[in-house]
Amino acid sequence: MAAAPAPPVTATTATTTTTATTQPGGREALPIATSAEVRQYAARVARIRGRDLVLTVGLFALAAVAGLFGPRLLGSLIDGVQxxxxxxHVDTIVALIALFLIVQTVLTRYAKLAAGKFGEGVLAELRENFVSRVLELPLSVVERAGSGDLLSRSSRDVDMLSMAARYAVPTTLVAIVTVLLTIGALALVSPWAVLPLLVIVPPIGVVFRWYMKRAPEGYLAESARYADLTDSLAETVDGARTVEALGLQRHRIERTDEEIRRQFAAERYTLRLRCVFFPTAESCYIVPVALTLLFGGLGYVHGSFTLGQVTAATLYMQQIMGPIDEMLAWADQLQVGGASLARLLGVAGVPADRQASGEQPEGEDLRATDVRYSYIPGREVLHGVDLSLRAGERLAMVGPSGAGKSTLGRLLAGIHGPTVGSVAVGGVPLVELPLADLRGQVALVNQEHHVFAGTVRENVVLPRPEATEEQVREALAAVDALTWVEALPEGLQTPIGANGQTLSPAQAQQLALARLVLADPHTLVLDEATSLIDPRAARHLERSLAAVLEGRTVIAIAHRLHTAHDADRVAVVEDGVIAELGSHEELVETGGAYAGLWDSWHGRGAAAEQV
Known part of the structure; x- marks a missing residue:
């Protein structure tokens, strides 16, 4: 049999070690679990949900046994009539056949209920574990992988696994049990009745082995291509305004077409596997039935078998083809589900970027020591930054775009751990604090604000679900958001986000700041936190926030230099280092880079802010 051409695989397959791979565009794909890890997980699920599994298989086995009585009783009826x-006697046989059919129907009903419970339980546990692990993923890993990989795993792979867990696994187990029981019933009719089955074993075995050798790799490649296509489409949609402004429509269309071609090639490969596997297998089904009729007829003519035996054997042979067909049909879905399971379990293979030491900070001072950071190995963004902040100090970070301000802010907030060096609060490195404790110490608010589907109140209380109505209103008032929130149709209970009230970018930013007020950390990192609000309103908002932030350590990353003017100290970041550090007055008097920025902004930017 000619082998199909290898699929265009760039993702790690389920037969390799758990590792990350490179995607088109330089993105680093999330890991994929090994086949051994998938088997271990399946074995663990079988142990944990052993009772549901045994109940499911047991009920289906009883239903299969009940179904075996019909052909045997019909055969005995034919012999009796002869x-x-x-x-x-005829009425009794017919009544028994009807009774066993009813019993089989009832048992099948409850068996399917048990199978549904088993499948839903497995799927629910996997979803919970997957979501829990995804929420723990280091943000740097998610950023390197891109949104498409994670989106495809949390949507398409979950859906594919859902089919396997709900239907493929229980149905395959039931089919195996049914085939074994039916073979036993055939042997009881006559040992010769089993022989026609042996004829189809070699061709089905060969094509099944050929298929199984290629299917896992093919389906993993198909999922990887789907992730690339999703990522490309997401980039185009998210950056639609940039695409339009720069005239990149043709480029994005060509890239999407290329991703579609790659996806088509991957799906065509798996389709070819199915087009070889299924027709070959299904063409074998009629052979055992025909041989049973042929040999049985010859045996009946020569007096070796009764007509009832031939009838029962033929019916059993037809009956056994159904479960065999189901086994082979669901084998394909099991391969899809196995590939999806490997991708979902692979998320657990991402190493943590932090390890809790159990130490508690002694104080609230924040210190960065010889901090270096690289997004890509060998290409440093920060080069040995040293910075100390006293509790309650206000620091402004300024500098040109791309200088490393936001990267340093993320390290100071504990979002990333430094490649080299240490960022510690109260003497304890931020990466050694549990996430829950870290967010109670340091919090980051940047330009990216997400509005979750829910009410206004539910969005605000995310950091403190137990917050009272009064506390929520105080947080909103602190960021100048209470007035427009109260003007909404249902006030705090107004649905927002998907299918709810649409908020402007400035309003979404205010909600993010209200969450920050409610979280009440002692150190805040504000990365252009008021960039989406018009300058006059932003100035008013920052003054309102000043009262709330009193006594807290504040690190503000901004282009509006009035923030630097109001800060205790200013850090000028250039080319990944702190080029200047001091108060506004000291740096202006020095006449360095900050003085140049201040003169430029004060002469042109300040005037613009008055417009």
Whole structure:
């Protein structure tokens, strides 16, 4: 049999170690679990949900046994009619056949309920574990992988696994049990009746082995291509205004077409596997039935078998083809589900970027020591930054775009751990604090604000679900948001986000700041936190926030230099280092880079802010 061409695989397959791989565009894909890890997980689920699994298989086995009585009773009825029987005997046989059909129907119903419970339980546990692990992923890993990989795993792969867990696994187990029981029933009719089945074993075995050798890799490649396509489409949609402004429509269309071609090639490969596997297998089904009729007929003519035996054997042979067909049909879905499971479990293979030491900070001072950071190995963004902040100090970070301000801010907030060096609060490195404790110490608010589907109140209380109505209103008032929130149709209970009230970018930013007020950390990192609000309103908002932030350590990253003017100290970041550090007055008097920025902004930017 000619082998299909290898699929265009760039993702790690389920037969390799758990590792990250490179995607088109330089993105680093999330890891994929090994086949051994998938088997271990399946074995663990079988142990944990052993009772549900045994109940499911047991009920289906009983249903299969009930279904085996019909052909045998029908065969005995035929033999009885040949030899002479009574109407009462015929009625009894017919009644028994009807009874066993009813029993089989009832058992099948409850077996399917048990199978549904088993599948839903497995799926629910996997979803919970997946979501829990995703929420723990280091943000740097998610950023390197891109949104498409994670989106495809949390949507398409979950859906594919859902089919396997709900239907493929229980149905395959039931089919195996049914086939074994039916073979036993055939042997009881006559040992010769099993022989026609042996004829189809070699061709089905060969094509099944050929298929299984190629299917896992093919389906993993298909999922990887789907992730690339999703990522490309997400980038185009998110950056639609940039695409339009720069005239990149043709480029994005060509890139999407290329991703579609790659996806088509991957799906065509798996389709070819199915087009070889299924027709070959299904063409074998009629052979055992035909041989049973042929040999049974010859045996009946020569007096070796009764007509009832031939009838029962033929019915059993037809009956066994159904479960065999289901086994082979669901084998394909099991391969899809196995590939999806490997991708979902692979998320657990991402190493943590922090390890809790159990130490508690002694004080609230924040210190960065010889901090270096690289997004890509060998290409440093920060080069040995040293910075100390006293509790309650206000620091402004300024500098040109791309200088490393936001990167340093993320390290000071504990979002990333430094490649080299240390960022510590109260003497304890931020990466050694549990996430819950870290967010109670340091918080970051940047330009990216997400509005979750829910009410205004639910969005604000995310950091403190137990917050009272009064506390929520105080937080909103602190960021000048209470007035427009109260003007909404249902006030705090107004639905926002998906299918709810649409908020402007400035309003979404105010909600993010209200969350920050409610979280009440002692150190805040504000990365252009008021950039989406017009200058006059932003100035008013920052003054309102000043009262709330009193006594807290504040690190403000901004282009509006009035923030630097109001700060205790100013750090000028250039080319990944702190080029200047001091108060506004000291740096202006020095006449360095900050003085140049201040003169430029004060002469042109300040005037613009008055417009």
């Amino acid at each position: 030899k002479g029987t009574t109407a009462g």
